[in-house]
Amino acid sequence: MSAYRTDDCQPWVLPVVKKVERLIVEDESLNHEYLPILGLPEFRSAASKVALGDDSPAIKENRVGGVQALGGTGALRIGAEFLRRWYNGVNNAATPVYVSAPTWENHNGVFADAGFKDIRPYHYWDAAQRGLDLTGFLDDLEKAPEYSIFVLHACAHNPTGTDPTQEEWKQIAEVMKRRKLYVFFDSAYQGFASGSLEKDAWAIRFFVSEGFELFIAQSFSKNFGLYNERVGNLTVVSKDNENLTRVLSQMEKIVRTTWSNPPSQGARIVSKTLNSPELFEEWKGNVKTMADRVLLMRDQLKAKLQALGTPGTWDHITQQIGMFSFTGLTPKQVEYMIKEKHVYLMASGRINMCGLTSKNIDYVAQSIHEAVTKVQ
Amino acid sequence: MSRPGSSPDEKGVSQNGDPGGQCPLFTNTLNAPVSPETRLLSAFARDTQARKVDLAGREYYSEEGKPFELRLVGKIKQQLSTDPTLHPEYPSSLGLREFTRKATEVALGKHSRAIVENQVLGVQTPGFTAAVRLGAELLRCWYDLSADWCGPVYLSSPCDDSLAGIFQAAGIQEIPSAHYPTGADLSQSQWAVITRLITSRRLFPFLLLPTQALCCGDMERDAWPVQHCASLGMELLCAQSFSHCFGLYGEAVGHLLCVLKQNSVLLPVQSQADKIVRSLWARPSVGGAHVVTTVLSNSAHLVEWQGEVKHIVERCMLIRAILREKLRLLGTPGRWDHLTQQGGLFCCTGLNGEQVEFLSNRRRVYLLPGGCLNVSAINCRNLDYIAESIHLALTSSL
Numbered sequence: 001m002s003a004y005r006t007d008d009c010q011p012w013v014l015p016v017v018k019k020v021e022r023l024i025v026e027d028e029s030l031n032h033e034y035l036p037i038l039g040l041p042e043f044r045s046a047a048s049k050v051a052l053g054d055d056s057p058a059i060k061e062n063r064v065g066g067v068q069a070l071g072g073t074g075a076l077r078i079g080a081e082f083l084r085r086w087y088n089g090v091n092n093a094a095t096p097v098y099v100s101a102p103t104w105e106n107h108n109g110v111f112a113d114a115g116f117k118d119i120r121p122y123h124y125w126d127a128a129q130r131g132l133d134l135t136g137f138l139d140d141l142e143k144a145p146e147y148s149i150f151v152l153h154a155c156a157h158n159p160t161g162t163d164p165t166q167e168e169w170k171q172i173a174e175v176m177k178r179r180k181l182y183v184f185f186d187s188a189y190q191g192f193a194s195g196s197l198e199k200d201a202w203a204i205r206f207f208v209s210e211g212f213e214l215f216i217a218q219s220f221s222k223n224f225g226l227y228n229e230r231v232g233n234l235t236v237v238s239k240d241n242e243n244l245t246r247v248l249s250q251m252e253k254i255v256r257t258t259w260s261n262p263p264s265q266g267a268r269i270v271s272k273t274l275n276s277p278e279l280f281e282e283w284k285g286n287v288k289t290m291a292d293r294v295l296l297m298r299d300q301l302k303a304k305l306q307a308l309g310t311p312g313t314w315d316h317i318t319q320q321i322g323m324f325s326f327t328g329l330t331p332k333q334v335e336y337m338i339k340e341k342h343v344y345l346m347a348s349g350r351i352n353m354c355g356l357t358s359k360n361i362d363y364v365a366q367s368i369h370e371a372v373t374k375v376q
Numbered sequence: 377m378s379r380p381g382s383s384p385d386e387k388g389v390s391q392n393g394d395p396g397g398q399c400p401l402f403t404n405t406l407n408a409p410v411s412p413e414t415r416l417l418s419a420f421a422r423d424t425q426a427r428k429v430d431l432a433g434r435e436y437y438s439e440e441g442k443p444f445e446l447r448l449v450g451k452i453k454q455q456l457s458t459d460p461t462l463h464p465e466y467p468s469s470l471g472l473r474e475f476t477r478k479a480t481e482v483a484l485g486k487h488s489r490a491i492v493e494n495q496v497l498g499v500q501t502p503g504f505t506a507a508v509r510l511g512a513e514l515l516r517c518w519y520d521l522s523a524d525w526c527g528p529v530y531l532s533s534p535c536d537d538s539l540a541g542i543f544q545a546a547g548i549q550e551i552p553s554a555h556y557p558t559g560a561d562l563s564q565s566q567w568a569v570i571t572r573l574i575t576s577r578r579l580f581p582f583l584l585l586p587t588q589a590l591c592c593g594d595m596e597r598d599a600w601p602v603q604h605c606a607s608l609g610m611e612l613l614c615a616q617s618f619s620h621c622f623g624l625y626g627e628a629v630g631h632l633l634c635v636l637k638q639n640s641v642l643l644p645v646q647s648q649a650d651k652i653v654r655s656l657w658a659r660p661s662v663g664g665a666h667v668v669t670t671v672l673s674n675s676a677h678l679v680e681w682q683g684e685v686k687h688i689v690e691r692c693m694l695i696r697a698i699l700r701e702k703l704r705l706l707g708t709p710g711r712w713d714h715l716t717q718q719g720g721l722f723c724c725t726g727l728n729g730e731q732v733e734f735l736s737n738r739r740r741v742y743l744l745p746g747g748c749l750n751v752s753a754i755n756c757r758n759l760d761y762i763a764e765s766i767h768l769a770l771t772s773s774l
Binding site for chain 1: 400401402403404405406407408411433434435442443444445453454457458466467501502503504505506509538541542544545619623625626627628651652654655656657658659660661662663664
């Protein structure tokens, strides 16, 4: 399960969201019409700004646009549909699309249903080292056909929690530029990973500063706790304004046959928050609260495993970032955890750090210890 | 390295330049043609005349000339915003169960045999277009399992201009043609003929119900065609919208109803729908659906809501009657009975292309391209001007 939980294991409505919801409900001047097809304008610009930064040259040069979408999934889908129609030729469904191994389970389906015929994995997780397989990753980048599309996780890689370092991102960007590979960022955890919006957007901003034209599928489900209002944005960074205009005109056509007019509630909440200095500060505080709790759980889990003398190294738990952690437990060990200890994690060994609380962390650490020592 | 504008015969070699210096990646992306509706909206927006009238909008407009929120809806939104039991959880991909149950009942009637015998699947969608899209995708991959079915799909003529595009996006190529927005509905006996034909020719009905309750002021009566088909044991799809009858335009509250022949196919169809939804929008948004469910599940709310809807419908009927009378008094040529024979939010005037253009260019009265107009946008301030304009369109030599 991939929603944030408090230390009492409850879902959390961000205080700033509650406040803004009330403001909206009481707003007599609210427009009750359909939203434009591309979405609420003030939402789209604020969303792109939060990803690219207030002083982004690309925004100043008027070559950044946004398409409001139904969550991160919707943003990915619209981007994929556009690329299938207009990238690397016209209606070229043969362009290879690379997704990380492993990746979020839906990436494949979204690109396949958008019509792409050739979806391939790129090396990412090194199970033996429990870290990033940079060599494999760079190798795949070098060998991929030119103009292939690569889906990159902007931060807090799902499901491994392992992100490239800034140096590693630079290497990745160098190869991608040289081999003319298309950059499609999936950004579902900005702010939520490190607690800092800027830090979590570093990779995105670096690629933009290197002159890449790219897409960013943003989700505000987690960092606003708006899981049920489906708030997403596809940020488009183009060569110039003229290109941007043509691209957006085609995006509009695609949206028109998918959901036509996006829902307004979530977008209004995010827009009001991002566009007001006080609310924006308050939101950053709320996000940091969530991120800090997860970081605390990571620290504590690692500390407890070390204290128990659990075999193996557990540094990866604090080196990884975001909601998820790839524990490195084998499928048999995972089965033990589920059957004998009633601790639920994915067969891959992926654990949702939000499920850990001060009340259950001892039990979970103990269970991992038993699984590792009793089961091979 | 490729040059910009290289020949389309170069397969595999891209016509794109590389990033960070050379030719932009989307040089060959065409500017999408502006849809007639968008063109109309921009023309209206640019029009500086004080007398301009927009009769091409899709929402219900109050007498004050603005889309408004039903009083009851406003109240419920307030209630829901302070409800401590509502949690920000991910809804299921098929939507809120309570909502789909109510939406299904509202289309088929509570005691429908199809519901009782578990032959019905309901999927909450983010709006009406999304419901049609999901239905189109389902048809393509489920309807004819033996072949890669891709049409034909017949659409009424005229119809909403985006409808063909939705079916094409779902991979259906054959869309010959060619309700919404004519306001000209079929009578019960006409429906009887149609359903007989559909059954005997083994055609598949995909019914569109975007403005339920706004035609007769009665949910049941407006859904009669759906209920009739279901009662005959027909398989069908029905796309519903709750935007109009709840004034929830910005909230994308749609529903796709699937009535199946046997309940044994329910689970397979459900899992197909789930798979399709997961890669389109993953899950629907819940805000508007909560409001609709709250109203439909509470008899006091239901009565209050029906009252507000009745008011909307009666106002539309009144406007139609008054417009017809004005045209009669002006001596406008032609017969105008169809104004009051049609029902609902929209009206197909029967004006031709030239006359519609005259209205927008010379009189600043904007109709939908097919000559249809939104009745609710007519109010006491613009009624005379509109009637005069229609009169002039038909009497001036064009």
